[in-house]
Amino acid sequence: MLRRASTYKPRLYHCIVRWKASKEGMTKRNTDGASQGNPRSSAYGFCLRNSHGDLIYAVAENIGITTSVEAELRAILEAIKYCVAKKVEKLIVESDSLLMMKIIKEVWKVPWELADYFDELK
Template sequence: MKGYRPKLHWHAVCWELPHQGCMKCNTNGASRENPRESIYSLCVKNHDGDLVYAEASMIGIRTNMEAETKAILRALRYCKSNNINNVRIETNSLVVAKMIRHEWQIPWNQKRFKI
């Protein structure tokens, strides 16, 4: 390992307002270890950036991927029950985002989750 220098990659991330008439939902799920006590959170903002709804909850012993997925599922359920149809959901989980876009294989039974 002598002389090893890891390559660092970075890019700036900036939250942007949704377009007029749209909403944006940001989600997050976290676990101290995998699995361990976990929490999810979400917030919905309108096109002015005003907070419309926020939610967070402890979900017991779970993995971080389960927590991330729970956050997105709760966001979708909130939007559906409140007739919010024009919403962009943003997650900080590359793994979950790629699974949603069918770029990576989902490691559990999808039929369990109903929106």
């Protein structure tokens, strides 16, 4: 078993991912959060584009020492706050965080350390 583990090489898979414009009249919101470690210096960003792919708004912010999960959540939360304040309707949400999307869709439970943020989302 040890010999097998020492020579193990994982298979690498790749696929090309391209941004796709939304349907006419829709706004697409893309979010991302990142951390240099867990926890370490972190930041988030989001952008809004119309159905032609034109940039409507974009922002990025350093949020100090936190985790990548919290940075992903902050990206989503700040984007929602912006969209509500600007009365953006007909919104498509995209995130590269499977964890956040599963929690938002209520497939997975909210980790206790993020519960306050999710209360704010509602």
